[in-house]
Each structure stands twice: as C-alpha cells, then as structure tokens.
Amino acid sequence: MTSRQQHSFPRQYARTQRFTLGAPRSFTVAPDGSRVVFLRSPSGTSRANRLWVLDLSGPGGAAGPEGPAVEREVADPEALLGGADEELSAEERARRERTREGSGGIVGYAVDAAVELAAFTLSGRLFTAELRAGTVRELPAPGPVIDPRPAPDGRHLAYVVDGALRVIGAEGDGDRELAAPEDGHVTYGLAEFIAAEEMGRTRGFWWSPESDRLLVARADDRAVRRWWISDPAHPDRRPAEVAYPAAGTDNAEVRLLLLGLDGSRTEVEWDRERYPYLARVHWSAAGPPLLLVQSRDQRSLRYLAVDSESGATRTVREDTDPVWLELLPGVPAWTPDGRLVRITDQGDEEGGARVLAVGDRVLTGAATQICAVLDIGADDLLVSATAGEAADAPETGEVHVYRVGERGAERISEGPGVHGAVRSGGVTVLVSAVPGEPGSRARVLRDGERVAELVSYAERPALSPRLTLTEAGPDRIPCAVLLPSAWREGDGPLPVLLDPYGGPHGRRVLAAHHPHLTSQWFAEQGFAVVVADGRGTPGRSPAWEKAIAGRLTRTLDDQVAALRALAGRFPLDLDRVAIRGWSFGGWLAGLAVLRRPDVFHAAVVGAPVTDQRLYDTHYTERYLGLPQEAPEAYAANSLVTDDGLAAPENPARPMMIVHGLADDNVVMAHTLRLSSALLAAGRPHEVLPLTGVTHITPQEQVAENLLLLQVDFLKRSLGLPRD
Template sequence: MKKNIFLFLIAFTAQNFFSQEITFQKIYTGYYYGKNIAGIKSLNNGETYATIEPTGIAKYDYKTSTKSGNIADGNFESYEFSKDEAKILLQKESEQIYRHSFLGKFDVKDLKSGKTIQINNGNFIQEPSFSPNGTKVAFIMDNNLYYQDLNSEKITQITKDGSKNKILNGLADWVYEEEFGHAKQYEWDAAGNAIVFVKSDETEVPEMYIPIYGKQLYPSEMRYKYPKAGEKNSKVSAYLYQLDSQKTMMVNLGEFKNYYIPSVIRTAKADEIILITSLRTQNASDVLKVNTKTGIAKKLFTETDEKWIDTDNVTMEFLDDNSFIWGAERDGNRHLYWYNEDGSLKKQITKGDWEVTDYYGYNPKTEEVFIQTTEKGSINKVVSKVSLKTGKSQLLSKSEGNNSGDFSKNYNYFIETSSSAKMPYVYTLKDENGKTLKELRNNDEALKKIKADGFVEKEFFTIPNSVGDQMNAWIIKPKNFDKNKKYPVFMYQYSGPGSQTVANSWDYGNTVWFNMLAQKGYVIVCVDGRGTGYKGTKYKKSTYMNLGKYEIEDQITAAKWLGNQSYVDKSRIGIFGWSFGGYMASLAMTKGADVFKAGIAVAPVTNWRYYDSVYTERFLRTPQENPAGYDTNSPTEFAKMMKGNFLLIHGTADDNVHFQNSMEFSEALIQANKQFEFMAYPDKNHGIYGGFTRPQLYQKMTDFILEKL
C-alpha cells in the first residue's frame, strides 16, 4: 500500500512539474523562487561590503566585486558591526514574538583577536546594540534593560521593575511595535556614557486572551495587553541612565505633547538624544532634544497636520555639524527639510509633485543626499541624488520599476536592487553617478521558468472614480485573451491608508496565483482607490474620519467601470482581500452586493472598535469623538444586505486582527439569515501559515472561485 502511494506521489509530482502551466505544486515547492543578496552593508572604508551567506558573513570588494573571504564563519540570521568595525554582533537563532519583536541568541566576535563571547551567557535576549565606542552591548531581558561590558564580560542591570503585561523598559509594547514599526525603545548617546529609554506601564491596558488549542486536553491561553480604539494605552515616560554614576533619572516631559513617545534617536553630538513625542490624536508631534548630562529636555520644533502625521515613518538624519534632515508632508507631498542644530529651518531640500519614499544618506564631500522617490510616476520608485545647496536632482537608477540602493560609506558605489512587474530582482553594482559597473545577480532562470508556464505580465492603466481622480490599476488577462469574449473578473485590493498594491514591482506571492487563475479563464484586476499612498497627501488623507466609506465607493465604481467593458461579464465580478483588504471585501459583499457575485475576506477587521488604538485613532479619532465614523462603515451594520457567495477566513490565534472580528460578523450574518462559508485556521496568526497551511488555504480559495464565480 505504501509503495503504491509513493509511486502515485512521484507520478503526481512529475505530472505537475512537467506540465506547461502554473500549478500549486510549483508555487509551493519554490520552483519559481529567485535568488537574492542578503544583508548588504558597506564597511567603513567604502571600498568593501558584507553580506549574509550560508557559510557566514562574507566580505566583497566593490571595485572587483570579488569575495575576499568570510568575516565570521557560521550560519547567522543577522549581524551588526561596532562603529569602529573592531567587533561584530552575530545573531545565531531566534524565536518570533510579534511582527518585529523576537528573542535571540547573540555572540560578539572580536575581529582583531578572533575571540568570541556570548551575550547574556548565551541566553535569549531582545534588541541588543553596541555602545558607540564598541566596548559594551545593551540588551533587554524579561522587560528589563541591561548592558554587558565586553572586556570584563560583566553584566549590569539598569532596571529591575520589568514585568510581563505590566512594565516594559526600553522595549515597545504590542501596539507601539505594530504601529510605530519597531520594538526597540532605547538609545545610547554618541559618547556611550548614557542611555535614554522609554518605560511603558501597561498595567491598566485591557488584556486580550487567545485560546491555544494545540494537541492538549485543555487549551492554554495567550494573554497580552491590547489597547483597542478609545481604550487606555500604556503610560509612557522617558528615563536617562548614566553609566559612570549608575543613576537613573526621569526626563521631565510635562511641558510637551507626551501621550506617545514613538521614537528615540541619537544625534551627532556626544551628550544628546532626540525624543519624538505625540498627542493621542497624532496630528501634532514635538521634537525634543535631551541633554544626557543634565536630563533636561528642550523642544526643537513641533510638527503639525490638520489630519494626521505618519508617526510610524520618521526620517531624521544628523549630519557631522549636528544639523539634521527631516521628512515631512507639509506641501502636499513627503519631502526633505534641512534644519539647524537649534531646530530652526534652513531650507526645504526636495520639491515637486512627487514623494520621497526612502532616505539613504548624505555625502559631506559633495553635499548631496541620496534618496528614493516617485518622481518618475506614482507606481515607480527610483534612486536619485540631490544637491543640498541647489536642490538639483540626478537620477541614478532605472527610470521605471521598483529600485532601491545600498550605498558604500564613501558614496562612490551603490548596489541597486531593481524589479518590475515583468522582471524579478536584479542586483547591479553602480558608481556614484549611476553608471553600471557590473551585474552582480539576476533571476533570469526563474523568469524563464515562469514564462515557459504561460506567465502573463500586468498591464497598468487608470480608472476614474466618482470625483474625477484617476485611480491606478493593473490587469492580468488570460494568455490567449479574446476581446470578443466575456470573462469573469476577480478583483484584488488592500486599500489601507498610505498603502500601495498597484506598483511596478515584482511580487512573487499573489501574482503567481493570480496568473494561475488567469490560466483558468479569469481576468484579474487591482485598483488603488482613495486613501492609498504615493499620490500625495490630499489623495491619501481624503478618507480621514470616514475610514472605509470612500475606499469601498471607489472599489464599487471600479467594478462597475469594468462591467461596462466589452470583454467583461458584469454578472461575474468577485473581490478578494486580506486584513484591511478583507474588511473591504466584506463591505463589497454588503454595500456593493448588487455588483459583486463572490467575495473572499481573510482576517478582516469588521468594526474598527475592535482594532488597536494607535492605528485606528490616527485616521478616525476615538469612538467617543467619532462614533459614526466607526459604525456607519462597519460590515456588521450591513449584514442584512449580503448577497452572492461569501467566504470568510480567519486564524484563531490572530494577535493583530482578532478572531473576534469574524465571530461578530458571522453572528450578524446568521441573525440576518444569510448563508456564507467560513474557515477557521487553528492556532494560526494574522499571516495564516505553517506546515501545509498556505497551500491548503489557497487551494480552498481557488476551489471557491472556480465554483462560485
């Protein structure tokens, strides 16, 4: 019997691999996977760089692009050099906690002596970082802050009140980590004599509990603090620890906007740290400078916006003279501004009807900043350099696609990582003027495989919405598309504030699956409506206080526009989304029930009252201030309008969008006497993966589409 099953699997695998079409077998065995270059970091000399390879941390020469050996031998997940590059911090293993946080085991290797020591005796820690002089490593264990002297190996405990679900020192709580984008909440000053850290008291934050089933007689529980919209958040405060005196003092923030402390940043000066603080409304942030000798905080300036500030997207880079570069959306697009050390504005660096999407650094010799922008169209991202004096810009990358740069410390070279909707990632070595020196790696083989199986490139176009905006869109048509036939349409979107799903970049994930659906006769379309990013703040912030209202109007408008095209069967339009996209798919099947025949909502928010405070209140304020903004855009309020075929999917251990959302929506649909399909994934989080989960999930969605659309 076992032999027969084995022979069947061999035959099944061979059949799937040799067929000239995209199959689940090929997608989930990595048949189309490409190659990358991991962990690129320039060394101080600007002429060599390091990468992560299976055998260790490798060293390469920019000029010749040849490998000169390993800096450290072994299998490492990440690394960090000390400022003088005399030592290297090596991450050997990890255990994920939430999206950004993890427990890790770390070693420090002295690159001169070759000696290796364990941090915290080889026990798990969080967020380690070198002191600027490279003699110490700070880290967090059990919510307390420590540092280890690398010469004596002595460990000093800075805080002692850390406690799970109560007090965190130097470490972000769940909502800070998820919405401000990082777990580390401390920083060394430039002299290495002091550490400024944030203490979060989450004692009064309501607790969320999630049953964990596993293979056990009685389920266990995961409990953590989760502030939902309008509820209590952690009480945050800032502290200064001075190493010489071993004294800790509170930084007085009473005069400033201090409800949130999203960022702690080192300046170029020996005895200063920047704290960025914010109102709960997130429409005003103070930029504060803390003197690490006295503990006194001084305000440099306040950033304000009539709607919100992206407190999760801070650009602040200090130059050698302690002037600094700051990113802001003041003129309708995200641009860079140059400030004096005292917080007075020197000038706006970049201008134009486009956005700065990333900041790479400043070359003091040429007085130029290196950035990524959308200056070649909102669906493209390019790399440029801009003169700090004249504002003159020079394009360094390809003018189309998604391009990013890893620059050498002397800015004589950079490694460009490029992709487009038709081309997987290519790694190219270029000089400071964008001249190609050598292609380091491409993914021609992966592209050849997927093209041989009938891959169809996305076509980009725009669709008008009801107020005259041209919404970015892409379409994937069946290989042998016939304009005289009528095709069913399957729409995909995310639609969340500042997001982008219509981008000229390579997307291995869903795009391959969409191509498989196209091979089965479906037209796949994606539309970025109001609220999405990279088209200016007016477009992005038009959904303020009414999250979901205009986004679903635009998806319905897009579906109706598609239905009027000669090649579309308007009676067979479906929609799919995950997380915010699942919220939108749920609204589409209720508010847009007369337009959409089928919908799939994965891990959806179904009422913003159930989601976290920082994200939700940024766009809606609190439920107490704006109850209509919460309830009138909730799918549960429109359950009685549900028509068509609806598949609801959620992981029971989702710590981000809680399973509660789908339970509440299910109950509303049940009480409205609506039939729908529901799939729960036991002990799976927001990503719904692990083992054979993803193939099973996507097979289920495929079967649903083939049957219902």
C-alpha cells in the same frame, strides 16, 4: 492550465516564502566603503539566513575599486547551533510577528560604528562576529537574549532579557544589569506593541555616540486591557495573555531614561500627557539626542532636543495638520552640520506634496512624494520617492532613489521599477525590482559606478505576470490588470477578480514582477484580475491618503470606480465579479459584498477587521477618532453593525471568511462576530479557521492549500467550471 501546473505555483510560492528566500537582504555599508554586510539563505527554499560580507578592498586591504569584490560567509546558524533546531522565546516570536518576519536563522543583526563588529541571536543565545576576520564567538549572556546592539566603539553590547536591559563587554566580560523591571508589567529596552505594530519603531534603546550611555525606553502596560488568545485545537494549553490597546482604551505608558555605564540614571522629561507616543529617537555626533513625539490624535508632532546631562528637552520644531501626520522612515535626524532633517506635508487640500526639509529650507516640491530618507551625507541626502501629481508624466507603480542637495533632486535609479538603496562611505547598494524580470538585483556602486552585484539564490517563479499598469477613471486611480497568458483578442470577456489591499500603508500597484505573481496565478485560473490603489493608499499625495479620514468606506467607492472605468478597455464580465483580500483587504472584500452586492457576487474575506472597536489605538484612531467621541464613524465603517450588514433586501452573496486562530493583531473575535451577525441576518457564509496561524501564514501547507481552496470557492460561487 493542467492540474499539475495549477498546483505547482502555490507549492513553490509557499516553499520559497513568496520567492524571498535566497535573496540578499538587510544591507549595511561600512563607513570607509570597504565592505557590505548582508543576510542571505543558502538556497531559494532554505529559511535559515546566514551572515555574509562583500569585501570591496583593494590590494593590501585598502578600500578602493582596484581589487575584485569577494563574498565571504561569516556566520552559519546550522554550524553555530550544531545542527539543532531553533528555539524561539515567546518574546522573540512576538517581535517577528510585528515585523512580519517568517524566515529563520539570523533574521537581524546590529553593528558598531565602524561596521567591524556584528551582534545577533540564535535560539536566544548571544553571538558576535568580527567582520574583518570572519570569526564568530558566543558570549556567556543569560537568555533568552533579544535585540543585542554593540556600542559605537565596539567595546560593549547592550541587550534585553526578560524585560531587563543588560550590558556585556565585547570579550564576554563584565555582564551586568542596567535596568530591571519592577514588576511583570514593565520592560526596559523593548518597543511596546503599538510602536512595533503601527509606528515603525521596533527597538527600545539607543547608544550614545561616545558609547558611555544609552537612551532606554521604559514601557509599563499595567493599564492596557488584557485579552486571551486560546488554541481550540489544543484545549489542554493555557490561553496566551495579550496586552492589547484597542481603540479608545489605554496605551502602555512609555518613558525614556538616560542610563550610564557608570550606573547613573536620569529621566528624560517631556509633556507626555499631550504627546504620549514616543515615535522616533535619533542620537548621533551631529547634535543632542533627538526625539519625535506625537499627540494621541496624531495631528501634532513635536521634535525635541534632549539635554543629555539633565534630561530636560527643548522644542526644535512642531508640525501640525488638521487631519493627521504620517511617521516616515529615516527621520528626524541631524545633518553633519547640525540641521534638522524631516519629511512634512505641504500644499492645499486638492493635492499637496510630501516634501523633504533640512533646517528652514524645503528641498523638494510637488513633482516627487518623499517616502523615506535613506542616508544623510555631508553634501546631499539620499531618499526614496514616487512621482507626485505635479510630475510631467505618470509613473504608475514606480519608486525611485534620488540624491537631493541644495540645487534640487537628481534621480539615480534608472528605468521603470521599484528601487531602494543603502549608502555609506561613497558606496551605495541599489536594489531594483522591475516588471519584466523576476526577483530583484542588488548592485553595488562606488561613486555611481557599478563594482559588484550580490548573488541571489532565489528561485524563479513558475509563471510571469501578464501585466498592464494603468490609471482608471477621472481620478486616475492606479491599477494593475492581469489576464491569462493564453487569452487572445476575440476570446470574449472574462470573470473578474478584484485583488486589492486598497488601504493605508499598503500600496499594491507596483512596477515590479513579484508583487503580481499571486494575482497572475488567479488569472491563469480563468479570471481577469484587477488590482486598484484607491484613496487611502500611499505614494500619490497627502490629500489622496487623507481622503479616507472618517470614511474608510471611500476605499470601496474607488474599487467600484476603477472596475467600471476599466471595463471599456479590458475583457471584464461585470456580471461575474469577485473580490479577495487579507487584513484591510479582507475588510474591504467583506464590505464589497455587503454594501455593493449589485457589483460584487462573491468574496474571500481574509483576517478582516470587522469591528473597528476591536482594532488598536494608533491605527484606528488615526482614521476614525476616539470611539467615545465618534461612535457613528465606528458603526458606519464596521461590518457587524446594521450599516455593515446592509439593507435586508440586498441579495446575500457567497463569502468565505478565513482567519488564523493565533492572530494577535486582528484577533479571531473579528471573524466570529461577523459570522454571528451574518447568521442572525440569515446570510449564508463559510468560515475557514486556520489552526496555529497568526496574521501571516508562513506555514507551507497552509499557504499552499489556502490558494487552492480560494480558487475553488470562487469558481463554485460564480458558477465557473472547476478542475
């Protein structure tokens, strides 16, 4: 690979935000099937998302397949801001960090029940868009506005500013405060840190179907331990105060209130001491408000129906598990006829299945592992799922969309790939990413027939993966192997780079093109790259995920097992093996060179959780319990203890530790403690601090140069020729 080619991909990868810019995203389908709303930036390098509508109406405006589908731009942030740069409040930046949102412009929107009115923010200002007419107006709301949402009837909007929940008329009239924080520790209508970071609940208020009341979360973080994140590059700036609930410490106290537009206020009652986590809220015309609350040890979930007059709750169902229960997208919810929809784990410890249940009936079996409920119709449900261990044939890395009814599951996505969907009113947006083609396709189907395909402006990458998806060893560990495009049989073995995430909620072995681009770029530098999804990663079975309970280090055992099993089938030089990773993958890379220096000879350790006591409650306690009750588990799974630093007779291996100084998720203290422990043990290492960088690295120059520095370190550490 020439020097220009070596640099071109990192630059393109950074400039396009991993080739996501310009691709349509965030789809909503109108219930009458007349239009699809979505976001898309105008080019593959523009970060400013615009709001678009795809009209599916036939002649005269009647919904139908008769007329051609037409894309309309509804809102352009540059025009609405008069060309001014966006200004984000600290609260908005934090919200985007929790969702790993790196783009700009209109990054999210909410709609009324008819999908005729959309609401969004720009620079903390409140805008609405009439989706049929394509007109946009700014409402005179105090700012900075966060998370505006229209009522189902479209007559009012609720939003949050400075921790207070407010309501304004859709015409800009009658703005008023429904709930104001009593002090600086309380917020109304926002998801607290743990809900947004770990539970997948990014919102804090929900409209009633009648549009006259709201369920509103009240979060009080006064008991949460305070941390301070400073920017050493700017000593003149005050450190940022962060309420961070580390493992074993207090969480924010979360309550739920029923607030009426008439000023009424009723608190929702449940056993918050036993079930402190408010995980999900669902409110539809099909039944009473529905809550999913979770115990702190995450072994019990309770489904609660709310009396919307008194605030009292009754238990609809309770699920328990001796290890833990996952929180999954799209559930719980009611079917149109009032039955409870949930996803639950069934089966023995050897495998089991994650199944879809409606009312008292389980509708799927061990042949599929349900990942999410995508839509609930009158006659069926739309779900995403992977092939379970009981499937007839392995589908390594594939995710499919199924229609599930009383007669079982029917797959509607075709061919190897990673598929997802949004559906309403007989119209489905099917989004598919496949191994042999760059990007993804967003096809619009009506009653199963394609009527349109949304245009993507995403750039084509400068390279394509030379990808083999396979399984390794007796445990059938899902793996992806990538070789240099120029490598041919007879060229001999290659130095190996393991490139995993390798942990919970982080599946990397996917039957798609883009997830493997960075791995392929490393392959082009002369490596055989191996990505392995061992125990703890999702999509295989509940037992596969839960095998790491108390022992996160089992993930390293599976990396070693996959490496050795693949060595007989691929040109892997086991005398030159490196590993790189970020976040959990960074912890795994550090663990690899400290615990198994007989296998691993160098590591890039990115944003690692080195001391498990410094990571948050909901994540860490799920796997290790409370540190007060299981200190030995925390020691055994940390990198900064005697166990973590391994026996002194083990040879030291080169480590490059990379961390963003502004990271409020995995704070810089993790890397500093590891570096201090390594120094005390006399182990050489390198630390690369990233000024102004959080847990994600959207900055173009940082993202580009970080790849180049990593490959230089790896070649230097393994004694390979450097360009």
